[in-house]
Structure formats: C-alpha cells, structure tokens
Amino acid sequence: MDNFTFYSPTKYVFGRGVESQAGALTASMVGRKVLLVYGMGSVVKSGLLDRVKKSLDESGVVYHEFGGIKPNPTDDRVYEGIDIVRREGLDGLLAVGGGSAIDTAKAIACGVPYDGDFWDFYAGKKVVETALPVGVVLTIPAAGSEGSGNSVITKIDGMHKISLRTEVALRPKFALMNPELTFTLPPYQTASGIADMMAHIFERYFTMTPEVEITDRVAEGVLTAIVEESPKVMANPEDYEARANIMWSGTLAHNGICGTGRREDWVSHFMEHEISSVYGVTHGAGLAVILPAWMTFMADHNPFKVAQMARRVFGVENHDDQSAALEGISCLKAFFGSLGLPVTFAELGIENPDIELLVKKLHENKGDVIGGYYRLTAAETAEIYRLAL
Amino acid sequence: MDNFTFYSPTKYVFGRGVESQAGALTASMVGRKVLLVYGMGSVVKSGLLDRVKKSLDESGVVYHEFGGIKPNPTDDRVYEGIDIVRREGLDGLLAVGGGSAIDTAKAIACGVPYDGDFWDFYAGKKVVETALPVGVVLTIPAAGSEGSGNSVITKIDGMHKISLRTEVALRPKFALMNPELTFTLPPYQTASGIADMMAHIFERYFTMTPEVEITDRVAEGVLTAIVEESPKVMANPEDYEARANIMWSGTLAHNGICGTGRREDWVSHFMEHEISSVYGVTHGAGLAVILPAWMTFMADHNPFKVAQMARRVFGVENHDDQSAALEGISCLKAFFGSLGLPVTFAELGIENPDIELLVKKLHENKGDVIGGYYRLTAAETAEIYRLAL
Numbered sequence: 001m002d003n004f005t006f007y008s009p010t011k012y013v014f015g016r017g018v019e020s021q022a023g024a025l026t027a028s029m030v031g032r033k034v035l036l037v038y039g040m041g042s043v044v045k046s047g048l049l050d051r052v053k054k055s056l057d058e059s060g061v062v063y064h065e066f067g068g069i070k071p072n073p074t075d076d077r078v079y080e081g082i083d084i085v086r087r088e089g090l091d092g093l094l095a096v097g098g099g100s101a102i103d104t105a106k107a108i109a110c111g112v113p114y115d116g117d118f119w120d121f122y123a124g125k126k127v128v129e130t131a132l133p134v135g136v137v138l139t140i141p142a143a144g145s146e147g148s149g150n151s152v153i154t155k156i157d158g159m160h161k162i163s164l165r166t167e168v169a170l171r172p173k174f175a176l177m178n179p180e181l182t183f184t185l186p187p188y189q190t191a192s193g194i195a196d197m198m199a200h201i202f203e204r205y206f207t208m209t210p211e212v213e214i215t216d217r218v219a220e221g222v223l224t225a226i227v228e229e230s231p232k233v234m235a236n237p238e239d240y241e242a243r244a245n246i247m248w249s250g251t252l253a254h255n256g257i258c259g260t261g262r263r264e265d266w267v268s269h270f271m272e273h274e275i276s277s278v279y280g281v282t283h284g285a286g287l288a289v290i291l292p293a294w295m296t297f298m299a300d301h302n303p304f305k306v307a308q309m310a311r312r313v314f315g316v317e318n319h320d321d322q323s324a325a326l327e328g329i330s331c332l333k334a335f336f337g338s339l340g341l342p343v344t345f346a347e348l349g350i351e352n353p354d355i356e357l358l359v360k361k362l363h364e365n366k367g368d369v370i371g372g373y374y375r376l377t378a379a380e381t382a383e384i385y386r387l388a389l
Numbered sequence: 390m391d392n393f394t395f396y397s398p399t400k401y402v403f404g405r406g407v408e409s410q411a412g413a414l415t416a417s418m419v420g421r422k423v424l425l426v427y428g429m430g431s432v433v434k435s436g437l438l439d440r441v442k443k444s445l446d447e448s449g450v451v452y453h454e455f456g457g458i459k460p461n462p463t464d465d466r467v468y469e470g471i472d473i474v475r476r477e478g479l480d481g482l483l484a485v486g487g488g489s490a491i492d493t494a495k496a497i498a499c500g501v502p503y504d505g506d507f508w509d510f511y512a513g514k515k516v517v518e519t520a521l522p523v524g525v526v527l528t529i530p531a532a533g534s535e536g537s538g539n540s541v542i543t544k545i546d547g548m549h550k551i552s553l554r555t556e557v558a559l560r561p562k563f564a565l566m567n568p569e570l571t572f573t574l575p576p577y578q579t580a581s582g583i584a585d586m587m588a589h590i591f592e593r594y595f596t597m598t599p600e601v602e603i604t605d606r607v608a609e610g611v612l613t614a615i616v617e618e619s620p621k622v623m624a625n626p627e628d629y630e631a632r633a634n635i636m637w638s639g640t641l642a643h644n645g646i647c648g649t650g651r652r653e654d655w656v657s658h659f660m661e662h663e664i665s666s667v668y669g670v671t672h673g674a675g676l677a678v679i680l681p682a683w684m685t686f687m688a689d690h691n692p693f694k695v696a697q698m699a700r701r702v703f704g705v706e707n708h709d710d711q712s713a714a715l716e717g718i719s720c721l722k723a724f725f726g727s728l729g730l731p732v733t734f735a736e737l738g739i740e741n742p743d744i745e746l747l748v749k750k751l752h753e754n755k756g757d758v759i760g761g762y763y764r765l766t767a768a769e770t771a772e773i774y775r776l777a778l
Contacts, residue, residue, distance in 0.1 A: 004403050011394065213614045221608075222607065260403070261633070
C-alpha cells in the first residue's frame with residue numbers, strides 16, 4: 001500500500017426533500033451572495049430551480065443566476081462566470097445539476113481568486129491553492145463531482161477536454177442529494193451515468209500497487225451494488241430505493257475512498273475525453289465503449305486484476321487469468337448492453353472514427369506514454385481504439 | 390434507505406513516517422498551545438513520544454504533557470484535563486495512542502467550553518455543540534476513534550461505561566496513521582482490536598432498514614478484507630502491508646461510511662461495556678465473546694442478515710437462513726479462536742459472571758428495551774449473556 005492522504009470534508013445530506021436545506025447550508029457554508037449555476041431546461045421545468053430559489057430567499061441568500069450550462073462544459077462559460085462573480089462581489093457558488101454545472105462552478109471558483117488565466121490550472125501550469133466555496137444540489141448521479149476535488153472543462157480552441165484534480169480545494173462544502181430528483185432522467189442518461197461511476201471505480205481498481213486488499217474489496221463492493229441495482233432503475237425509473245443506492249454509489253465511486261493507497265490508471269477516461277471532445281458523445285456512453293476495449297487489451301498484456309474483478313464482481317469461476325478476464329469482459333459488455341449502452345464505436349454512432357486524430361490529441365494532452373496499470377504508447381492506445389470498432 | 394447526513398471532515402495522512410507531520414498539522418489545524426494526551430509506557434518506550442515532541446518543537450507548538458491514560462479511560466482524568474486546559478489557556482489537544490487517549494482528549498475537548506459537568510453529554514442530558522480541536526497520532530487500530538465523532542468514558546462512581554456520539558463536533562481534525570507504529574502491539578491487543586473493528590461494522594450491518602445494498606456491500610468488503618489480512622498480522626507482526634490493510638479497515642469500520650442510510654444496532658457494544666466496566670476486560674476480547682452469542686440468539690429470532698453475512702463474508706453455501714446463520718457463527722468463532730481470542734465468558738477468565746448485575750446495569754444505562762435489529766428485553770439480554778457462558 002502506498003502512502004496517502006484522504007481528506008473529504010464535504011457534508012453530504014441525502015434523502016427525500018433535502019433540497020429544501022439549500023438556503024440554510026449555503027448561508028452557513030458558502031456565503032450570503034452566490035452565483036447560482038445550472039444547466040439546461042430540466043431543472044427549470046421540474047420546478048427544482050424554483051424550490052432552490054425559494055430556499056435561498058428564505059435564508060436571506062442573494063443569488064445571481066447563471067444558467068444554460070451545456071454537457072461537456074466549455075471554457076467560455078467559465079470566463080463569463082468569473083467576470084460576473086468578480087463584478088458582483090459574490091462570496092461563492094451554488095451548482096444545481098450534474099457534473100457539467102458543478103464542474104463549471106468549480107472552474108469559476110478557482111479562477112476568481114487567481115490573477116492569471118484559470119486554464120493554467122487545467123493545463124497543469126499552476127496548482128490550485130485557494131478557491132471560492134461551492135455548494136451542490138445534485139440531479140444526476142454520474143460524474144461524482146459532488147464528492148470529488150475534480151473538474152473537467154473543454155477548451156473550445158482545439159477542443160481539449162481536460163480534467164483538473166485537486167486534493168481538497170475544489171471539494172464542495174456540501175452536497176444535497178435527493179434520489180427523487182433523478183426519477184425523470186431519460187434512460188440513456190441514467191445508463192451513461194452508471195457507466196461513468198463504474199469507470200471511476202475501475203480507474204482506481206486497476207493498479208499495480210500490491211497488497212491493497214481493503215480498497216480492492218471496497219471497490220468490488222460498490223461495483224457489485226451498482227450491477228445489482230442498475231436493472232431496477234432501468235425497469236422502474238421511480239424506484240426510490242434503487243435510485244438511492246445508485247446515487248450514493250456514484251459518490252463513493254469518485255470521492256477517493258476507492259483509491260486510497262494505490263497508484264491509479266485513468267487511461268480509459270483520457271481516451272474517452274478525446275472521443276467526446278471530437279464527436280460530442282455522452283461521456284458515460286463513450287466509456288462503455290472504451291472500458292471493454294481497454295480491458296481486452298489488458299487480458300493479453302496484464303490480465304491479473306481484470307481476472308480478479310471478473311471473479312469477484314461477476315462471479316466468473318476459476319480458471320487461468322486470461323480466460324477469466326475475457327469472460328468478465330463479456331459479462332461487462334452484456335451488462336452495458338442490457339442498460340441500452342453502446343459497446344462499440346459503431347453502436348455509439350461513429351462508423352469510422354479518426355483514430356489517428358484521437359491518438360494524436362490523447363498523447364499531446366497526456367504525454368507519450370500513459371497509464372498506471374500498464375504503460376501505453378501511441379501504437380498501443382491506437383490498438384485499444386481499434387478494439388472498440 | 391433512510392435519509393442521512395455523512396460529514397467526515399477528518400484529514401487522514403497515512404503511511405510510513407507520517408508522525409513527523411504532527412507539528413505542522415497541529416499548528417495549522419489544532420493550535421499553537423496544546424494538551425498532549427497519551428497513555429501508558431509504550432509510546433514513551435518506543436521513542437514515538439519523543440519524535441512527536443520534536444515535531445511539535447520544530448513547528449513552534451507549545452505543549453503541556455498529560456500522560457498515563459489507562460485502558461477503559463475514566464472521568465477523573467477528564468476533569469483533571471479540563472482544569473489544565475482552562476488554567477493554561479490551551480487551544481486544542483493532540484492525542485498520541487489508541488482509543489483511550491483519543492477518547493479522553495475528546496471528552497476534555499467538549500468539556501472545556503461547557504459551563505456544566507462534561508458528563509452531561511455522556512448522560513444524554515446535553516448535546517455537544519462546540520469543542521476544542523483534536524488531532525491524533527494513532528498507535529492502535531481498534532476503536533476507530535481517529536475517524537469517528539464518538540468517545541467512550543467510564544464514570545468511576547457506579548462504573549458506568551458510556552459512549553457519546555456526535556455527528557461532527559468530536560471528529561478529529563487530522564489523524565496521522567503509520568502502520569509501522571503497530572508492529573510492537575502484543576498479539577492479544579492486535580486480535581482484540583480486530584474484534585473491535587469487526588464489531589463496529591456488525592453494529593451497522595445488522596439493520597432492519599430495507600434496500601441498503603450499497604452499504605451492505607461496502608461493509609461486507611471491509612469485513613472480508615479484515616478476515617483475509619488478520620492471519621497475516623498474527624503470523625508476522627512486522628508485515629507492513631497487512632498492518633496497513635488492518636489499520637485502514639479500522640478507520641472505515643467506524644467513520645460512518647458503513648452506516649449511511651440505515652438504522653444501526655449497537656446492543657453488542659452496550660452488553661460488552663457492562664462486562665468491561667465490571668470485570669475490567671479488554672473491550673475487543675469482550676466483544677469476541679458477546680458477538681457470537683448475540684448472533685446465535687438472532688439465528689433463532691431474526692436470522693436473515695446474519696445469514697447474508699455468513700454467505701457473503703464466510704462463503705457459507707445456500708440453505709435456509711437459520712442454518713446459514715449458525716454456520717456463519719461457527720466460522721466467526723473459529724476465526725476469533727484462530728486469533729487467540731476468547732469466545733466464551735470462561736475463556737475470557739470469568740467463570741461465573743454476575744449476569745443479573747450486568748443486565749441490571751445494561752438496562753439502567755440504555756433503557757428497558759434496546760436494539761435496532763431486534764428489540765431486546767431484559768429477559769432476552771440475559772439469555773444472550775447466558776449463550777456466552
């Protein structure tokens with residue numbers, strides 16, 4: 001086990017009706033004047049935004065609205081938000097939505113107190129040391145941003161989709177999580193969120209750090225719960241209990257508890273970021289395509305942890321590691337398929353992906369050789385993209 | 390799943406040599422003038438205390454030493470500590486040791502800013518609203534106090550051993566966790582710590598709250614890791630990797646992550662607290678006696694969750710719940726036995742326990758009918774004590 005620091009000071013308030021606490025928690029943990037960041041129509045149409053505003057009003061919190069954040073959020077909105085927060089002298093941010101709204105809020109939060117260009121943090125030129133406080137009302141369990149110190153933003157110039165990781169500076173002060181708010185998610189978005197949270201676990205699970213049984217077992221536990229609960233949310237979108245299990249799984253998948261003491265991987269995410277930045281696909285759907293391809297490559301090159309996952313999560317019976325890994329990958333593909341997710345580029349609607357471009361951008365953004373579980377050259381990441389055809 | 394709040398803002402710094410960060414973290418998160426709380430001889434003899442003091446000196450932290458805290462810590466030392474902190478105008482506390490030192494520090498921390506008797510909090514007459522900050526250098530993985538908001542103190546007058554639970558007020562600001570510091574723990578203490586951390590999971594695992602698959606699976610994962618790693622630490626006390634897995638398991642067992650969204654039980658702890666307050670036994674050893682007895686009672690009265698644990702942790706094959714539960718209990722007893730732990734009163738060195746007295750104190754302290762998984766009367770807790778004979 002490697003040395004580690006785990007510091008997750010987010011207050012999670014989970015259950016029916018908890019969005020009514022938005023005002024009180026914003027006032028006590030974020031500030032009295034906030035930027036209210038949200039996405040497209042659904043939080044408005046559902047009435048959630050009105051309920052949140054009412055709660056803010058009742059607690060005497062003044063807010064400036066900043067809506068219309070799109071999926072795969074872009075840097076232009078971040079610059080715009082930074083200007084507003086500075087001009088209005090706001091204390092912090094409240095994001096209402098999923099990863100796009102939260103990640104935009106986080107980018108603004110670290111950009112405001114910084115003299116230079118906020119993109120310096122995403123480009124790896126500067127480390128975030130201070131940020132405005134951010135609160136969250138979560139509506140989509142997927143990105144895990146409600147419990148992470150991370151933020152993913154796409155730079156429009158060049159379509160670079162980059163993830164910023166901080167230990168604690170960008171962790172939300174609080175996250176209000178009402179599973180009922182996820183009842184109206186379309187099936188494809190629910191399924192994509194499930195693939196995203198599983199990917200967050202896999203990226204940590206696949207490690208060469210030896211002797212990390214405790215985090216292996218916790219990660220396998222969360223994966224198993226997701227595999228068991230997912231069919232229930234797909235069959236009945238208003239199954240509160242299943243929605244609750246999936247929502248909390250999404251937080252545990254990405255708040256760092258599954259990654260303590262181990263080198264992580266993250267190649268599948270990096271590879272998918274190039275697909276979604278070039279083709280604009282849903283991140284989780286892209287991951288459902290890349291994850292099995294990445295694992296298939298590993299079955300040939302470094303199968304042992306894929307085999308362990310296959311045995312412990314999908315109940316694959318004992319035989320050699322390579323065969324167990326391949327059988328587990330079949331189970332994973334069948335599982336994704338049962339949720340209505342694509343598992344090939346073609347199913348994703350990309351008949352002839354420009355693999356050369358994807359590989360070029362990938363290694364430009366992330367370096368010549370990438371990955372924690374297995375070090376991959378451009379020739380090898382190209383092979384993985386091809387395995388996803 | 391029940392509504393819940395999970396708020397664990399402790400900064401865990403884990404790995405080799407991390408005690409050298411005691412000064413810097415105390416200065417930044419606890420204060421410049423602290424009460425240095427520690428136990429009996431081992432932290433002195435090992436040289437750890439000197440290393441911590443050196444680190445405090447280097448960071449300019451002034452400390453007042455407060456050593457000699459005994460196992461099953463008592464209220465007299467708490468009153469003494471409160472007086473010192475007030476008299477010396479200290480900012481906070483640094484505990485070096487296991488649960489006894491940490492729990493004493495926490496009791497002092499909430500007692501200092503309170504006008505009345507600190508015991509009011511433990512007696513349930515008052516709720517802790519504010520407390521001095523506490524930092525921790527952990528030497529014994531067992532009580533889980535490094536990651537919990539709880540503290541257990543024994544009132545000498547009447548020998549009432551009572552647990553205080555707070556959501557966040559008594560959670561340590563930081564916990565420094567170096568598995569090497571546990572190499573010198575005697576085997577019996579190592580084993581007792583393992584029983585204690587397993588009990589912390591069982592108390593949360595055994596619930597009547599339906600549809601809590603995600604926390605069930607996480608709890609089973611931590612239990613499984615403990616069962617796998619324990620033989621290694623018993624066989625080789627200097628196995629860093631196994632010690633690290635056990636140490637982090639002890640934190641996850643009790644920081645609340647295994648209890649989100651579910652009613653908890655805690656009867657086994659309450660029953661053991663009476664044994665250790667009357668007979669002065671090691672808490673974890675007492676739990677190794679009570680847990681199987683409690684589960685045996687449940688095999689007759691409410692077997693389903695005991696059976697689930699038996700199947701998922703000990704791999705018991707499917708048959709009816711009662712039989713599966715009983716087989717799982719046999720596995721648990723065999724496991725405790727393999728660690729050198731007692732599983733009966735006689736093995737604990739108590740040939741003729743005064744069950745009438747234990748039951749009387751238990752229900753005086755905790756009420757006429759107790760338990761979250763199954764509601765137990767005095768006649769029934771007496772039966773459980775008898776099952777442990």
